Amino acid sequence: MKHTPSTNSELRKRRHARVRATIKGTAERPRLAVYRSNRFVSAQLIDDTVGKTIAAAHGREFKGSQSKQATSVGAAIAKKAKAAGIATIVFDRGGYRYGGQVKALADAAREAGLTF
Numbered sequence: 001m002k003h004t005p006s007t008n009s010e011l012r013k014r015r016h017a018r019v020r021a022t023i024k025g026t027a028e029r030p031r032l033a034v035y036r037s038n039r040f041v042s043a044q045l046i047d048d049t050v051g052k053t054i055a056a057a058h059g060r061e062f063k064g065s066q067s068k069q070a071t072s073v074g075a076a077i078a079k080k081a082k083a084a085g086i087a088t089i090v091f092d093r094g095g096y097r098y099g100g101q102v103k104a105l106a107d108a109a110r111e112a113g114l115t116f
Contacts, residue, residue: 012094012095012096013095014095015095016094016095017095019092019093019095020092023090023092024048024049024090025045025046025047025049025089025090025092026047026048026049027047027049027050028086028088029086029088029089029090030045030046030047030048030054030081030086030089030090031045031046031047031048031089031090031091031092032044032045032077032089032090032091032092032109032114032116033045033046033092033094034091034092034093034094034096034105035094036094036096036101036102039059039066040058040059040060040066040069041059041066041069041070041073041101041105042057042058042059042073043056043057043073043074043077043105043109044056044077045077045080045081045086045089054081054084054086055077055080055081055083055084056077056080057073057076057077058073059072059073061073061076062076066101067100067101069101070100070101070102070104070105070108071104071105071107071108072108073105073108074104074105074106074107074108074109074112075108075109075111075112077105077109078108078109078111078112078113078114081114082112082113086114087113087114087115088114088115088116089109089114089115089116090116091106091116093106
C-alpha cells in the first residue's frame, strides 16, 4: 500500500522535489532558494554544479513583520549577489505558493536589480 502524504509539510516537500527535478543553478546563474519557517524567511544563492552556497540572507537580521522581513531579505540577497558579480538567477520558491512572503522577497530582489 502506498503512503499518501497527509501533512502540509509532506505535501510541500513533494512539490519542492518536483520543482527541483527541473531547476538547476550554475555559477553564472545560481538558484535563489527560499525557505519559510513560522517566524522567519531566508534565502540562499546556490551553485548546484558544485553544491556551494554563494550568498545567504536570513530574516532574523531584520526587525518587523514577516512580509517586511521578506522584503529586507530579498534586497539583502540581491545586494550580496551584485557584490559577487551575479545579475541573473533561477528562482526556487521551495514548494511554497507564490504569494505573501515569497512574492515580497522576489519583488524586492527584482527591484534591487536581479533578473529572474
